[in-house]
Amino acid sequence: MTRLPVLLLTASAIVFGVPAAAHADLTPLDAEGAAQSGAPEAGNAMSAAVAAYNAGDFKKARRLAEPLAEGGNVKAQLMMGAIYNNGQGVDRDPKKAERWFGMAATQGNASAHYALGLLEMGGINGKIDFARARAHFDAAAKGGVALAQTELGLMKLSGTGGPQDLAAAAALFREAGKNGDPAGNYNLAVLYATGKGVNKDLALAAANFKAASDKGHPEASYQFGLMLQDGVGVPQNKAEAVQRFGAAAKRGLPKAQTALAFAYYSGEGIAKDEAKAAHWFTEAAIRGNALAQDRLARLYFLGQGVKRDLVSALLWLTLAERNGQKDETLRAAMAPDITPEIKAKVKQQIEKLDKNLKEARDAVVPPR
Numbered sequence: 001m002t003r004l005p006v007l008l009l010t011a012s013a014i015v016f017g018v019p020a021a022a023h024a025d026l027t028p029l030d031a032e033g034a035a036q037s038g039a040p041e042a043g044n045a046m047s048a049a050v051a052a053y054n055a056g057d058f059k060k061a062r063r064l065a066e067p068l069a070e071g072g073n074v075k076a077q078l079m080m081g082a083i084y085n086n087g088q089g090v091d092r093d094p095k096k097a098e099r100w101f102g103m104a105a106t107q108g109n110a111s112a113h114y115a116l117g118l119l120e121m122g123g124i125n126g127k128i129d130f131a132r133a134r135a136h137f138d139a140a141a142k143g144g145v146a147l148a149q150t151e152l153g154l155m156k157l158s159g160t161g162g163p164q165d166l167a168a169a170a171a172l173f174r175e176a177g178k179n180g181d182p183a184g185n186y187n188l189a190v191l192y193a194t195g196k197g198v199n200k201d202l203a204l205a206a207a208n209f210k211a212a213s214d215k216g217h218p219e220a221s222y223q224f225g226l227m228l229q230d231g232v233g234v235p236q237n238k239a240e241a242v243q244r245f246g247a248a249a250k251r252g253l254p255k256a257q258t259a260l261a262f263a264y265y266s267g268e269g270i271a272k273d274e275a276k277a278a279h280w281f282t283e284a285a286i287r288g289n290a291l292a293q294d295r296l297a298r299l300y301f302l303g304q305g306v307k308r309d310l311v312s313a314l315l316w317l318t319l320a321e322r323n324g325q326k327d328e329t330l331r332a333a334m335a336p337d338i339t340p341e342i343k344a345k346v347k348q349q350i351e352k353l354d355k356n357l358k359e360a361r362d363a364v365v366p367p368r
Helices: 031-035 040-054 058-070 074-086 094-106 110-122 130-142 146-158 166-178 182-194 202-214 218-230 238-250 254-266 274-285 290-302 310-322 328-337 340-364
Strands: 006-010 013-016
Touching: 040 058, 040 074, 058 074, 074 094, 074 110, 094 110, 110 130, 110 146, 130 146, 146 166, 146 182, 166 182, 166 202, 182 202, 182 218, 202 218, 202 238, 218 238, 218 254, 238 254, 254 274, 254 290, 274 290, 290 310, 290 328, 310 328, 310 340
Parallel strands: none
Antiparallel strands: 006 013
16 A cells, blocks of 8 residues: 655645655645635634644544535645545545545646655556546646656566557656656656666766665665766766665665675775674664675674674574575585574574564464
């Protein structure tokens, strides 16, 4: 389920976005949306509904917004759609969300079309309709909704819900980037890097990765960091590469955390610091990055940046191997120091880890 929180932009405008896109820069309602209810009292009631929603009092927000929505107030219709989509103060009901968003879309609201597209992508009553989703994203994209432009671009890129059109996808990503969506810049950068839908141009790929990175896109920060590190499409700049890796690492991207750790370990682009290297290898390792797990095992075996610990070394090497990262050199070097007691401790920790992972999975998807 995609949650659609209300974002209060101004005293008289609310729109709906999604958590995955922090900017959520959707088309705001203009003054006509507030005027549709007719009386000043309606405007006051809508303001009170927004205040209640922002305070988490969803039942009061719904009580105030529902009569306004029935009377044609677009902002109220959007709020009612979000409440039923998110299950805020009510049982989640995609069909009711569809009804309210549909009423707003009928009045030409682009944000409502975007919300309907998301509902169709998620499946209303368990049925996914990509063609309808694409149609709604198209309407929202034409209304200037950056997130919809990106979604429509992805559908045209893959041929989902309609014909494939790489050039049109590139144009949509370009427009989305201009309208503030970092995913638009990122996807356009990928097209320039691969030569799909546009002529291959590594300089433009780098420029768009940078634009997305500047807007907080972790994957773009990592990719731009790689280009800076190797001087591909841009002049080589290892110091800035480390900064970009750092931005993505702080957002939790394991491969960026691994790249940052290697920079600290080697001293390329930043002062050498084995303790910080160990820290970032650990952050990536606990998120399942096999290369980071292997390098962390090496650090524990050698006592670099961390206290030498053979149990931890064997644990991380075992996890790395389970994830496909073989290191025969390290295993051979460790072999003389690994006692049966160490093996037993590691086995116990692995079993505990596997049990915790199973419990976590079962909590998300209960067994049938």
